Structure formats: C-alpha cells, structure tokens
Amino acid sequence: MPTTKPILSVKRLSKRFPIYSDGVVRRVVDNFTAVNDVNFDLMPGETLGIVGESGSGKTTCARCVLRALEPSEGEVIFQSRNGPLDLAQLSEKQLKPLRQEMQMIFQDPFSSLNPRMTVGETVAEPMLIHKLSKGAALKEQVVSILEKVGLAAEHLNRYPHAFSGGQRQRIGIARALIMKPSLIVADESVSALDVSVQAQVINLLQDLQEEFQLTYIFVAHDLSVVKHICDRVLVMRKGEVVESKTTSELFSNPEHGYTRSLLSAIPSPDPDIPLQPIAYKE
Amino acid sequence: MPNPNENALSIRELSVTFDSEDGAFEAVRNVSYDVPRGKVLAVVGESGSGKSVTANAILGLIQAPGRVSNGQILFYPKKGNPVDITTLSEKDDLLFKIRGGKIGMIFQEPMTALSPVHSIGNQLCEALFLHKSVDKKEAERVAIEMLEKVGITDPATRLKQYPHEFSGGMRQRVVIAMALICEPEIIIADEPTTALDVTIQAQILTLLSKLQKETGTSVIFITHDLGVVAQIADDVAVMYKGRIVEKGSVRQVLKDPLHPYTKALLAAIPSQKNLGARLPTIDSVLGDTDISTHTELIEIGAGRSVALAPEEAARHSK
Ligand SMILES: Nc1ncnc2c1ncn2[C@@H]1O[C@H](COP(=O)(O)OP(=O)(O)OP(=O)(O)O)[C@@H](O)[C@H]1O
Ligand SMILES: Nc1ncnc2c1ncn2[C@@H]1O[C@H](COP(=O)(O)OP(=O)(O)OP(=O)(O)O)[C@@H](O)[C@H]1O
Ligand SMILES: [Mg+2]
Ligand SMILES: [Mg+2]
Numbered sequence: 001m002p003t004t005k006p007i008l009s010v011k012r013l014s015k016r017f018p019i020y021s022d023g024v025v026r027r028v029v030d031n032f033t034a035v036n037d038v039n040f041d042l043m044p045g046e047t048l049g050i051v052g053e054s055g056s057g058k059t060t061c062a063r064c065v066l067r068a069l070e071p072s073e074g075e076v077i078f079q080s081r082n083g084p085l086d087l088a089q090l091s092e093k094q095l096k097p098l099r100q101e102m103q104m105i106f107q108d109p110f111s112s113l114n115p116r117m118t119v120g121e122t123v124a125e126p127m128l129i130h131k132l133s134k135g136a137a138l139k140e141q142v143v144s145i146l147e148k149v150g151l152a153a154e155h156l157n158r159y160p161h162a163f164s165g166g167q168r169q170r171i172g173i174a175r176a177l178i179m180k181p182s183l184i185v186a187d188e189s190v191s192a193l194d195v196s197v198q199a200q201v202i203n204l205l206q207d208l209q210e211e212f213q214l215t216y217i218f219v220a221h222d223l224s225v226v227k228h229i230c231d232r233v234l235v236m237r238k239g240e241v242v243e244s245k246t247t248s249e250l251f252s253n254p255e256h257g258y259t260r261s262l263l264s265a266i267p268s269p270d271p272d273i274p275l276q277p278i279a280y281k282e
Numbered sequence: 283m284p285n286p287n288e289n290a291l292s293i294r295e296l297s298v299t300f301d302s303e304d305g306a307f308e309a310v311r312n313v314s315y316d317v318p319r320g321k322v323l324a325v326v327g328e329s330g331s332g333k334s335v336t337a338n339a340i341l342g343l344i345q346a347p348g349r350v351s352n353g354q355i356l357f358y359p360k361k362g363n364p365v366d367i368t369t370l371s372e373k374d375d376l377l378f379k380i381r382g383g384k385i386g387m388i389f390q391e392p393m394t395a396l397s398p399v400h401s402i403g404n405q406l407c408e409a410l411f412l413h414k415s416v417d418k419k420e421a422e423r424v425a426i427e428m429l430e431k432v433g434i435t436d437p438a439t440r441l442k443q444y445p446h447e448f449s450g451g452m453r454q455r456v457v458i459a460m461a462l463i464c465e466p467e468i469i470i471a472d473e474p475t476t477a478l479d480v481t482i483q484a485q486i487l488t489l490l491s492k493l494q495k496e497t498g499t500s501v502i503f504i505t506h507d508l509g510v511v512a513q514i515a516d517d518v519a520v521m522y523k524g525r526i527v528e529k530g531s532v533r534q535v536l537k538d539p540l541h542p543y544t545k546a547l548l549a550a551i552p553s554q555k556n557l558g559a560r561l562p563t564i565d566s567v568l569g570d571t572d573i574s575t576h577t578e579l580i581e582i583g584a585g586r587s588v589a590l591a592p593e594e595a596a597r598h599s600k
Pocket of ligand 3: 058059060107187449450451
C-alpha cells in the first residue's frame with residue numbers, strides 16, 4: 001500500500017518537566033527531560049510497541065501523543081476523519097471532538113477509575129459525553145463490551161473497589177473500546193491479567209483491529225506479549241529511542257546493548273532454564 | 283497450635299464472604315496453604331480468583347461488607363507465641379505490630395498504597411518511625427539505602443519528590459522499598475513486578491532471594507507471570523474461582539501440571555509455538571470439559587495436591 005498515509009506522524013517530540021527547589025515555596029530551578037527527540041510514523045492498522053526501562057519516558061511519550069500532556073516541542077500529525085491535524089498545536093476545545101477517535105487505556109487502573117461511579121456508568125460515560133448513544137441501546141452496548149472483556153452484566157452496578165486488579169484493568173479497556181476509536185494507546189493494559197484472560201483480551205484487540213483497521217500503540221514490559229502482537233517496536237532508554245525495528249528483526253537481531261540486556265532478562269517458565277541477565281554498561 | 287513443619291504461616295480452611303443485596307458471594311472458598319519459613323510460595327491463578335482477598339485477610343484487612351466467614355490464619359513469629367490473625371480485632375496492638383511490621387505487604391496497585399500529598403521520603407521514614415525506634419537522620423539514611431537497593435538512581439533527590447512525579451514502575455519500587463524497610467518476617471508481594479521492565483524485575487527478584495536467604499524471610503508471591511514463578515518460587519498454589527485447584531513444588535506444577543486450569547494457563551503463554559496465531563484461552567483449551575466440579579483438593583503425594591471431581595476424588599481416597 002504505497003499510497004497510504006500514516007495515521008500518526010510524530011516528529012522531534014520532547015517533553016520537559018520542571019524541577020523544584022526545596023522549601024515551602026517551590027521555585028523552578030531546572031528542567032528534567034523525560035522525552036527527548038522521539039520520531040516515528042504509524043500506518044493505519046499497524047501495532048507499534050514501546051518497550052524500555054522503567055522511567056524511560058514511555059508513558060510520558062504516549063500521553064503527549066494523545067495530548068493528555070502538552071509536549072514541550074515537536075509535531076504530532078494525526079490523520080483525523082477531517083484530514084491531517086497537528087495535535088501539538090490544538091487547543092483543548094479543538095481537541096475535544098477528536099477525543100472519540102483516539103483513546104488511551106491507562107497504566108494505573110485504580111487511579112484512572114472514578115470511585116464514585118459504577119462500572120456501567122464508567123463504561124457508558126464517554127459515549128454520553130460525545131453523544132454517540134443513550135438509553136437502552138447504550139446499555140446493550142455496555143453489556144456487550146463488558147462480556148467481550150470477560151466481565152458480566154451482573155457487574156454493572158458495582159463500584160471499582162469491589163473488583164480485583166485485573167477486573168479493574170478490563171473496565172478501563174472496555175471504556176476505551178466502546179468508542180470504536182481509530183487509534184488506541186494502551187499503557188501496560190494487559191499486565192494485571194492472568195495469561196488466559198490476557199489471551200482473550202489480546203484476541204479481542206486483534207479481532208477489532210482486523211474488523212475496523214484500528215491502530216495501536218502498545219506500551220508494555222511483557223516482551224512475549226509485544227512479540228505476539230506488535231508489527232514494530234521502539235526501545236526507549238532515558239527519554240530517547242535507542243532502537244527501532246520490525247518485531248521479528250528486533251528479537252532476532254538486537255543491536256543496541258540495552259536491547260540485548262532487556263531480551264536476556266526475560267524469565268522462562270521452565271524452572272530448569274535459569275535467568276542469566278546480561279548487565280548493560282554505557 | 284503445633285508447628286511441625288517450621289511454617290511461618292499456615293492458612294486453614296479460610297473462606298471470605300462479601301455480603302450484598304443480591305446475596306452473599308464467597309470470594310475465597312475453603313483455602314488452605316502453608317508458607318514454610320525462608321521459602322517462597324507463589325500464588326497464581328485466574329483474575330478475580332481470590333488471591334488478593336486472601337492476602338488482605340492475612341493482614342486483617344477485610345472490611346465490611348466482607349468478612350472472614352470460616353477458617354484460621356496462623357502466624358508463627360520467630361520469637362513468641364503463634365497467633366490466629368482472624369481472631370484479632372482492629373484495635374489490637376498485636377495486629378498493628380504484625381501489619382507492616384512483622385508482615386510486610388507490597389500492594390498490587392502502588393497508587394493505593396501511596397499518599398499523593400506526602401513526599402516519597404516522608405512516607406518511607408513514616409514506616410520506620412511506626413515500627414522501629416530510629417531518629418530522623420537514621421531513618422533518612424535507611425530510606426536512601428533502600429531506594430538504592432530497588433534500583434532508583436539518585437535516591438537522595440528522589441526522596442523529596444511526590445508520587446505523581448514518578449513513573450509507574452518507580453512507584454512500584456517505592457512500595458517494594460516500603461514493605462522491606464522494616465525487615466519483616468514475611469513479605470506478601472502482590473504482583474510486585476508487573477510494572478517493571480524485565481531488567482529491573484530481575485534485579486528485584488535477586489534482591490528478594492537475597493533477603494530471603496540472608497534473613498530467612500518467607501515470601502508469598504502473587505503473580506501472573508509464570509516465568510517469574512519459575513525463577514523465584516519453591517512451591518506453587520494455583521487458584522481458580524475462589525479455590526486452590528493445585529499445589530506442589532514449582533517443578534511439579536510447571537513441568538507436570540495436573541489440573542485442567544493449570545494446563546490451560548501454561549498453554550496461554552504467548553510463545554514461539556503460537557506466534558502469529560490466536561492465543562489459546564481457557565475456554566478454547568478446555569473445550570467441552572466441565573471443570574466446575576473439580577473442586578475437591580486431594581493430596582496425591584507429599585506436598586502435592588490437585589482438585590478432582592467428586593467421583594475421582596472418592597477413588598483416590600480409597
Ligand atoms: N509530572 C511529572 N513531574 C515530574 N517528573 C515526571 C512527571 N511525570 C513523569 N516524570 C518523570 O519522567 C520520567 C519518565 O516517566 P514515565 O512515566 O514516562 O516513564 P515510563 O517509561 O512510563 O516508566 P514505567 O515503565 O516505570 O511506567 C521519570 O523519570 C519520571 O520521574
Ligand atoms: N469489596 C468487595 N466487594 C465485593 N466483591 C469483592 C470485593 N473485593 C473483591 N471482590 C471480589 O472478590 C473476588 C476476588 O478478588 P481478588 O481481588 O482476590 O482477585 P485476584 O485473584 O487478586 O485477581 P487479580 O489477579 O485480577 O488481581 C473478585 O471476584 C472480586 O470481584
Ligand atoms: Mg509508564
Ligand atoms: Mg489481585
């Protein structure tokens with residue numbers, strides 16, 4: 001498909017956070033660069049993995065792309081239904097109608113769910129905000145998506161605290177999927193699931209991708225999951241992309257020392273294969 | 283309460299029930315397991331099967347509408363008499379000493395265990411002040427040392443920051459540091475490494491193994507990652523729908539799984555075998571096999587148990 005345009009084109013994306021002084025009045029004394037000069041293109045229907053060191057800027061990068069954070073520098077060109085737009089330049093008001101086309105599944109399921117809203121309300125809320133559905137039809141859609149992620153109609157009226165970690169994570173997934181967005185950024189979104197439920201959710205994501213040509217950015221620590229679902233992978237360390245390749249190339253021919261160290265630290269489910277991680281030295 | 287096997291903790295026929303308008307829901311059903319002193323027991327199983335609720339019960343943290351509806355949780359401290367934690371009331375001084383002191387908990391969701399309005403340093407020192415007699419300077423020194431051990435670079439600066447300024451994995455490591463800082467006899471680690479990249483995960487696993495060898499700490503390790511189980515556990519308990527369906531040594535359970543659910547779990551790991559294909563789920567592996575009746579945990583060898591259907595169980599017990 002040589003004529004297809006990227007759905008997302010990220011150029012020179014950087015994000016700096018202020019560092020404050022000690023004391024009661026916290027003054028800004030310096031900046032911390034959490035994301036430094038990240039570039040990538042994403043084709044419609046593609047799945048991009050972002051892996052890397054804890055604290056390397058994966059979540060920050062993902063949040064900047066969807067404008068949950070304001071980038072300090074760079075462009076985020078998104079092919080919306082009405083043509084290309086640089087998300088980095090848009091106001092909150094201009095972004096609002098675009099929000100239904102791009103959804104984020106957050107890393108920390110508990111703090112991203114409103115404790116005072118039932119599961120039914122939580123999953124229905126974005127549909128109501130964007131006036132996409134209501135009443136009995138909406139309820140039916142909510143139940144249907146909950147069932148697809150392995151929850152049930154009987155859970156509708158429960159509050160988040162009454163769920164297990166993995167169940168809460170699935171509520172967040174259902175809330176994003178119900179919108180049928182064209183771009184989904186999933187931050188560690190299957191990490192709290194046992195491998196069998198995880199398999200069910202991954203199969204669902206892949207089915208939806210096939211049906212609606214969804215595009216995914218998948219931030220994950222579990223490299224076996226990344227290997228299974230991603231077409232391409234970015235490896236991040238200290239705010240920078242240190243390696244970017246197709247998935248099969250990355251796993252068969254890792255070039256950067258950090259990538260090698262990462263691949264060597266995947267524990268095998270066979271107790272007779274001991275873990276022998278290679279340390280990474282700069 | 284005799285303790286023939288040198289256990290640090292023994293759960294006996296524990297049930298936990300949540301009451302609601304729609305009736306009572308038994309989240310934990312007749313669960314028994316032992317945690318031998320200085321050993322690591324991994325608890326794996328279905329999402330929602332009762333792993334965290336069992337862990338909360340060990341710390342006396344089940345709150346209404348939940349209640350411990352049956353069973354005992356016997357804690358055998360290194361010094362002093364055994365205690366049944368289920369009999370302690372919220373006001374009991376002993377429960378306070380156990381919670382966060384003798385038994386350290388690494389909670390599944392770091393943000394629920396951290397206060398958003400206190401600095402990381404204050405929270406780590408607070409844990410020390412509660413359970414150890416140390417002054418501020420000493421507490422800070424220990425806090426910095428602990429952050430360093432869990433792989434946080436530049437710990438002295440990081441101490442002054444707040445949870446929202448940390449990444450997911452860094453928060454998780456703070457929670458790990460908080461659980462370890464009081465040198466507990468038992469560590470309950472609920473999904474402690476899911477937010478960590480594999481190199482830092484390896485570092486945390488090494489740290490836990492070291493502590494466990496040096497100080498004889500016992501660990502209950504709740505995880506979905508069967509690779510992590512293979513690396514760190516001595517024994518494994520598998521939970522499914524509130525029950526334990528299989529128990530044994532790590533080698534027995536991972537290399538020779540007996541219960542259909544355990545087999546399904548192992549089949550669902552994404553691997554070279556199923557690359558590019560749909561992943562097998564529990565339903566697709568089980569097919570028409572109905573495991574809802576496989577509920578009677580039968581001991582089939584030393585330390586090895588599996589839940590069988592009643593007719594099979596009856597055959598075994600003859
Ligand atoms: N609001 C903030 N204020 C200050 N620093 C921040 C803020 N958010 C993130 N950081 C810093 O930016 C860096 C990158 O954080 P980020 O959350 O993007 O990491 P990550 O790659 O997602 O890590 P993890 O795998 O642990 O979730 C970290 O050093 C973190 O401390
Ligand atoms: N406060 C509560 N009220 C009602 N039900 C609850 C409550 N807390 C937990 N449950 C239910 O108890 C069951 C067991 O939950 P638990 O948190 O122990 O699961 P888990 O095995 O830790 O799962 P995960 O791997 O997803 O974290 C779940 O079905 C959950 O919905
Ligand atoms: Mg993150
Ligand atoms: Mg849990």
